[in-house]
Structures are given as C-alpha cells and as structure tokens.
Amino acid sequence: MEYEVAEELLSAEIITSRVAEIGQEISRKYRGKPLTVIAILRGAVVFLSDLIRQIDPSVKLSLDFMRVSSYGNSTVNSGEIKILQDLDNTINGAHVLIVEDIIDTGLSLNRLKEYLLQKNPASLEICALLDKKERRIVQVDLDYVGFEIPDRFVVGYGLDYAERWRNLPAIHVMRPVES
Numbered sequence: 001m002e003y004e005v006a007e008e009l010l011s012a013e014i015i016t017s018r019v020a021e022i023g024q025e026i027s028r029k030y031r032g033k034p035l036t037v038i039a040i041l042r043g044a045v046v047f048l049s050d051l052i053r054q055i056d057p058s059v060k061l062s063l064d065f066m067r068v069s070s071y072g073n074s075t076v077n078s079g080e081i082k083i084l085q086d087l088d089n090t091i092n093g094a095h096v097l098i099v100e101d102i103i104d105t106g107l108s109l110n111r112l113k114e115y116l117l118q119k120n121p122a123s124l125e126i127c128a129l130l131d132k133k134e135r136r137i138v139q140v141d142l143d144y145v146g147f148e149i150p151d152r153f154v155v156g157y158g159l160d161y162a163e164r165w166r167n168l169p170a171i172h173v174m175r176p177v178e179s
C-alpha cells in the first residue's frame with residue numbers, strides 16, 4: 001500500500017515546549033553528575049539535538065550512538081532485531097540515558113536494554129519522545145516520555161517512512177493513498 005503525509009499530530013511549538021520540560025526533568029536528576037546519552041539512530045537525532053540543549057550545562061554529558069534494525073521500508077514490525085552499529089565507548093559504571101524517537105511494540109528497546117545492562121552501567125534510564133502504548137507487545141518502563149500517541153504511523157521531527165519526511169518540523173500522521 002502507498003502512504004502519504006496527512007494531518008499534523010504535534011506542532012513544532014508543542015514539541016519544543018515539551019522537550020524543554022523533559023530537559024529540565026533530566027537536569028534535576030543528573031545535575032553535577034556525569035551522564036552518557038545513547039541516542040538510537042537514525043530517528044532520535046532531531047529530538048536528541050533539541051533535548052541536549054535543554055539539559056543544564058552542569059550535567060557532564062557525553063554522547064554515544066547505536067543503530068538497531070527496524071522495519072525496513074514497511075510499517076509492520078518484522079520481529080527481527082539486530083545491532084547494526086555499536087557503542088564507541090565503554091559504559092561500565094556510567095549513568096546511561098537511552099534516547100529513542102518512538103516506542104511501538106517495545107521489542108527493539110527491550111532487546112537493547114538487556115544488551116546494555118550486560119555492560120554494567122551504574123544506572124540506565126530511558127527517554128522516548130513518543131509512546132504508542134496500544135501497540136506494546138513487551139513491557140518496557142519508560143522514565144521520560146514526550147507524548148502518548150494513538151496507533152497511527154507518524155513521520156517528521158526525525159521519524160521517517162522509508163527514509164523520507166525526517167526533515168518535517170512537526171509530527172504528522174500517514175494515511176493510505178486512495179486509488
């Protein structure tokens with residue numbers, strides 16, 4: 001099925017103010033402490049870049065990146081999850097915050113969390129911009145959530161459909177093209 005971009009679900013302004021609130025929460029928690037932020041490529045990069053600039057400079061923040069396989073060019077989760085790009089630095093004894101764009105079935109994040117916990121971080125928290133709760137297959141505890149959204153496929157603000165639409169400033173739903 002073909003999909004096209006439809007109505008705006010979350011405006012750029014609403015996203016900006018929510019990201020600022022999350023930044024303040026994270027700042028309160030980690031003020032004066034070292035924090036390794038692990039962003040999940042590629043969808044989280046727009047959120048990440050806005051979020052870290054809302055985190056207090058007293059937080060000794062460092063960045064690392066991972067990439068895990070997702071849906072390919074489909075909107076359905078294949079269940080197949082692989083680590084495509086691993087961390088550059090060790091997280092042994094570190095306070096870690098995972099930054100993700102969206103939690104859908106929870107399968108990717110669950111797998112990732114297990115993987116990172118094996119590396120013995122001092123703590124591990126999860127921050128997701130979007131939470132599609134209705135779709136959850138495995139339970140994951142989220143520490144910071146931007147917005148709960150309905151079961152719709154969304155794009156923009158870093159999220160893609162077949163690599164497109166990441167550069168939209170707002171978050172939009174996709175709808176099937178009528179033929």
Ligand code: IMP
Nearest residue numbers: 070103104105106107108153154159160
């Ligand atoms: P999960 O393992 O099903 O939770 O998959 C989460 C991943 O699927 C996210 O990191 C996204 O890459 C992708 N994903 C899930 N829902 C959407 C969506 O609505 N738009 C864009 N990507 C999505």
Ligand code: MG
Nearest residue numbers: 041042043101
């Ligand atoms: Mg992703």
